[in-house]
Amino acid sequence: MDTIVDSMTDDADGRVYYVISDLHIGGDEQLGTVDFLDELLDFLERLETTDEDAELIINGDAFGLWELTEIEGLEKFDVLVETYPALFEQLRATGESVPITLQPGNHDHELAAYDAYVERLAEYNVDLVRSESITRPVGDRTVYFEHGHQRDPNNRIEDFGNPHATPMGYFYNTHVTSRAGQLSDRGRYNWLKDVQAVTPTERMPHWLVSKYFYREMNPLLRYAAVPFLLLFNVSVILAVLAGLDLAGIWTMPVESADAFLDRFGLAGTAVHLLLTINAVIAGLLLLVGIPAYFLLRDVRETVDRFGIAETDLTVDPEAPYVRAAREVFADRPETAVFCYGHTHRPSMRQVEDRLLVNTGTWLKRLHRRDVVAGRLPPVFYPSYQLCVVRIEAVAEGVAVEFEGIEKSSPTAKELTFTERLLTLGRSPNPELPGRAVVENAATGSPLERSRERSDRVS
Numbered sequence: 001m002d003t004i005v006d007s008m009t010d011d012a013d014g015r016v017y018y019v020i021s022d023l024h025i026g027g028d029e030q031l032g033t034v035d036f037l038d039e040l041l042d043f044l045e046r047l048e049t050t051d052e053d054a055e056l057i058i059n060g061d062a063f064g065l066w067e068l069t070e071i072e073g074l075e076k077f078d079v080l081v082e083t084y085p086a087l088f089e090q091l092r093a094t095g096e097s098v099p100i101t102l103q104p105g106n107h108d109h110e111l112a113a114y115d116a117y118v119e120r121l122a123e124y125n126v127d128l129v130r131s132e133s134i135t136r137p138v139g140d141r142t143v144y145f146e147h148g149h150q151r152d153p154n155n156r157i158e159d160f161g162n163p164h165a166t167p168m169g170y171f172y173n174t175h176v177t178s179r180a181g182q183l184s185d186r187g188r189y190n191w192l193k194d195v196q197a198v199t200p201t202e203r204m205p206h207w208l209v210s211k212y213f214y215r216e217m218n219p220l221l222r223y224a225a226v227p228f229l230l231l232f233n234v235s236v237i238l239a240v241l242a243g244l245d246l247a248g249i250w251t252m253p254v255e256s257a258d259a260f261l262d263r264f265g266l267a268g269t270a271v272h273l274l275l276t277i278n279a280v281i282a283g284l285l286l287l288v289g290i291p292a293y294f295l296l297r298d299v300r301e302t303v304d305r306f307g308i309a310e311t312d313l314t315v316d317p318e319a320p321y322v323r324a325a326r327e328v329f330a331d332r333p334e335t336a337v338f339c340y341g342h343t344h345r346p347s348m349r350q351v352e353d354r355l356l357v358n359t360g361t362w363l364k365r366l367h368r369r370d371v372v373a374g375r376l377p378p379v380f381y382p383s384y385q386l387c388v389v390r391i392e393a394v395a396e397g398v399a400v401e402f403e404g405i406e407k408s409s410p411t412a413k414e415l416t417f418t419e420r421l422l423t424l425g426r427s428p429n430p431e432l433p434g435r436a437v438v439e440n441a442a443t444g445s446p447l448e449r450s451r452e453r454s455d456r457v458s
Helices: 037-048 075-083 085-097 116-122 168-186 192-197 201-216 219-230 232-246 252-262 265-306 319-331 417-422
Strands: 016-020 054-059 100-103 126-128 133-138 141-146 335-340 347-351 354-358 365-369 379-383 387-394 397-404 435-439
Touching: 037 085, 054 133, 054 141, 075 085, 085 100, 100 133, 116 126, 133 335, 133 387, 141 397, 168 192, 192 365, 201 365, 201 379, 232 252, 252 265, 319 335, 319 347, 319 354, 335 387, 335 397, 354 397, 354 435
Parallel strands: 016 054, 054 100, 100 126, 141 335, 335 354
Antiparallel strands: 016 387, 133 141, 347 354, 365 379, 387 397, 397 435
């Protein structure tokens, strides 16, 4: 079992816990932009004036220290304070009224590596707990908190607190993510900085191809390619039929199509020319594509053997945490809720008679959508799901509720008309979980008790 810091004081039994995670504040150049800063400041201001016995828990990855690659050690903290003075002053003000607890994630693991971070954060009334997990009492039960990176083999830190710990994810973020932040403003549109929103990272090639096609490609090339790619499936059929016609094997389809198009004069001739060009290109691609198919299939099988392609296993964001929750529930039966972050996917599900809760992220999220027809690249719809998880003891047991924080959708600004048109009717509608209660008695199903949507905080 991971190291756990317990907080079991009797006076905290009636406390209300507000939980957020995965803010990823800070990073090289364009990664330093915090799109949700105003919303975060508003939330902290409201929490400052609450009359509840509350505690704010920041459950890992508050800061993007991995992405600050040009400075070292505590200098990173100095840069954060200089870059976001309003945030740190608001943390200080909120922390005077409400306890603020911060535990490190993988992106800000350095917080656990240096004693001085405890003192520096304490200046802003933030209690840094240098532990892999913590617990808090709620009624006569407890809540277990961990960031969740220890369940991820690419980001697991075997020697927690070692300043030289460098899992695979560290190299990805210091070389790929940070570089994206440095290069993002060189594009036709400042999109590369959203690299942190691509989850799982196996989808990175698809995202890059999508953004190149819809954002960076020369518009004339794109508009010339769109009709062909939309008609690709039809073009392949036409190419096969044209081949059969040329060989004299089966001429009826081509002759019938020609006779039909001849009825429409110039318009029919134009359509005939377009279909002929598509068929010729498709035929050439078929000649090249057949050997290429067998080569790519062999490459794909090789990649699958190494387990680095996007598969059902790698895309499953919950399975490791379901197993971990069951272990915690068995080892610590008083635990009512297993709360984590890391995967950036807000969720709540029943595990046995308890709850598994993911606090999501305040970063932008991207939702892959395939186009309605043809072989065009997929479209990645952006959205925000800013949320706070509220946990408290109620008469029935332990209540968990997602409170959404409004932020306007970036879709109209960040997606082209072509992207929206090609995915018409397929735009995502992400929703936060509602409210659930882990009952005091061993009967009932917590997720069946209440499926109400929580009111969104304006």
